[in-house]
Amino acid sequence: MTRAVIFDLDGTLIDSAPDIHAAANRLMAAHGFAGFAPEETRAFIGHGVPHFIACCLRARGAEATGDLHRQLVGEFEAGYETAVTLTKPYPGVVEALDRLAAQGIALGICTNKPVAPARAVLAHLGLEAHFPVVIGGDSCPQRKPDPLPLQTAVAGLGARRVLYVGDSEVDAETSVRAKLPFALFSEGYRKTPLADIPHHTAFSDFAALPGIAAALLT
Structure with a gap:
């Protein structure tokens, strides 16, 4: 599975x-x-x-x-596509991705950023090899919070058990509509209080994510 x-x-x-x-x-x-x-x-x-x-x-x-x-x-x-020079991964992201991959967990991206700039920034940061599937805001007829982009990413990975990780109200609604568990990164771009956003769990440090994924994907 x-x-x-x-x-x-x-x-x-x-x-x-x-x-x-x-x-x-x-x-x-x-x-x-x-x-x-x-x-x-x-x-x-x-x-x-x-x-x-x-x-x-x-x-x-x-x-x-x-x-x-x-x-x-x-x-x-x-x-x-060239607006990448000021962008950085959040602390602990690279280590968390490596640990998730070591656990045999497939990784993908589902973003409302257009797919070409998404791939460009991943390449600029040396992260592209982690993600065999990247779904952007122009990859499907609808954008998030419509569930189609997330469902397309799931299908692309051939996954049966999936955790979606995001930072915003849009991501939470997408997860709800796709009927997938959602882990909320609390240090991103959300506009409303944490308690008002539907989520299965929240985290502020990416060091916690591999353990969260292991628990929710059992």
């Missing part, structure tokens, strides 16, 4: 908020809009690029749909 742990990416395995913030401010400045503080763009992360850009435009009093939105989405995505 194949066991697997599937991860969200931004705010879960990696702290990419600084790169996303810098890319958003460059884009907004190019179109004559004021930039954002880091905490503002961090609050926009989680639902994919179109939602992120809509939040940026809405916050500056601009129309969040239509031609300008489509143009900015395209420009942001064009530069997204």
Whole structure:
């Protein structure tokens, strides 16, 4: 029986908020809009690029749909694959991935980040070999919290027992809708209190994750 742990990416395995913030401010400045503080763009992360850009435009009093939105989405995505220089894995991530693999647990990614930038940042950080399956926000007709992307990752790994690991309300809802156990990383980009997010367990230190996976995947 194949066991697997599937991860969200931004705010879960990696702290990419600084790169996303810098890319958003460059884009907004190019179109004559004021930039954002880091905490503002961090609050926009989680639902994919179109939602992120809509939040940026809405916050500056601009129309969040239509031609300008489509143009900015395209420009942001064009530069997204190289927006990696400020991104780092959270402490303990690499060691946790190695321990999970040593336990015979398959690993995958299910993120709302477009798949090409997701693969690019994994490659930049030397993490790509851990993940034979990477499902991005443009890999399926729907994005999370629709369960289809997570179900697609499960099918790609051929897994029977699966734990999903994420940091946000979107990830929690995705797990609920996919009927999979959810481990919540408490140090990511969530916007609401921990107690208000459905989860089977929560952790703040990746050193705890291999033990959590072993317990939940028995």
